[in-house]
Amino acid sequence: xxxxxxxxxxxxxxxxLLDKDRAISPGTQETFKRxxxxxxxVLASSRMPSAMYYLQxxxxxxxxxxxxxxxxxxxxxxxxAIKSLPMTLDFLQAILxxxxxxxxxxxxxxxxxxxxAEKDQWTxxxxxxxxxxxxLVPNDQLIQVLKENEQQPHKIMCMGExxxxxxxxxxxxxxxxxxxxxLYRSKKTYIEIITKNIDKSDALxxxxxxxxxxxMSSVIAFGDNHNDVDLLNNAGWGIAVANAKExxxxxxxxxxxFTNKEDAVAKELNRILN
Numbered sequence: 001x002x003x004x005x006x007x008x009x010x011x012x013x014x015x016x017l018l019d020k021d022r023a024i025s026p027g028t029q030e031t032f033k034r035x036x037x038x039x040x041x042v043l044a045s046s047r048m049p050s051a052m053y054y055l056q057x058x059x060x061x062x063x064x065x066x067x068x069x070x071x072x073x074x075x076x077x078x079x080x081a082i083k084s085l086p087m088t089l090d091f092l093q094a095i096l097x098x099x100x101x102x103x104x105x106x107x108x109x110x111x112x113x114x115x116x117a118e119k120d121q122w123t124x125x126x127x128x129x130x131x132x133x134x135x136l137v138p139n140d141q142l143i144q145v146l147k148e149n150e151q152q153p154h155k156i157m158c159m160g161e162x163x164x165x166x167x168x169x170x171x172x173x174x175x176x177x178x179x180x181x182x183l184y185r186s187k188k189t190y191i192e193i194i195t196k197n198i199d200k201s202d203a204l205x206x207x208x209x210x211x212x213x214x215x216m217s218s219v220i221a222f223g224d225n226h227n228d229v230d231l232l233n234n235a236g237w238g239i240a241v242a243n244a245k246e247x248x249x250x251x252x253x254x255x256x257x258f259t260n261k262e263d264a265v266a267k268e269l270n271r272i273l274n
Contacts, residue, residue, distance in 0.1 A: 012222060
């Protein structure tokens with residue numbers, strides 16, 4: 001891919017853009033300062049919008065569009081939703097029914113609101129990681145609160161011991177509920193759930209057409225994990241960081257010799273674009 005054809009930079013966040021301290025490194029900030037708005041830059045993540053806004057500010061790209069919840073919510077440069085694909089409350093109820101009497105955290109994300117029952121160890125870790133804070137709502141009141149606010153979850157995240165989450169998945173599969181959604185295990189103790197048939201690649205293609213009238217071939221994309229496979233495969237130039245999963249590396253056009261902890265994104269952009 002020729003440098004002149006690149007119009008858009010698309011970045012996964014966790015494991016790709018952020019360093020060992022889960023922050024934007026000074027080197028990465030300097031790289032984006034030099035780029036000086038020459039390219040549209042889109043953050044694409046399973047995170048909620050407010051857990052990406054502060055990263056945009058660090059990169060100097062505040063106002064560029066966002067892909068949140070792996071594509072279940074797409075925001076334009078005015079932070080207005082141009083696509084929203086939430087799950088049903090019936091599906092959420094099935095999870096809450098399973099959680100009764102079991103010790104794991106259920107978090108819901110509706111638009112830019114994170115709700116969970118308590119600030120347990122899982123919640124505290126997410127607060128540290130994303131710099132976002134939840135609204136505390138008891139599980140037995142959650143459905144009613146969402147109905148009152150006319151909201152449905154764009155993402156449900158369940159955090160707990162591996163065996164309990166295995167049981168949740170088994171129950172959802174037996175009941176047929178799992179067929180209605182995409183369950184993504186970001187780690188053994190985390191299940192992230194969004195509406196079925198959504199991914200970052202489709203979301204980015206929709207965003208590019210809607211906002212810029214640009215094709216996916218104009219994109220250089222970076223990623224590391226399973227939910228980045230289609231994004232890197234369909235971008236004009238897909239780059240896997242050195243710490244990426246093997247299936248991500250297998251579809252990438254280029255594999256960086258650097259990990260996210262070694263400023264892979266900054267080093268590759270400097271190599272390619274400067």
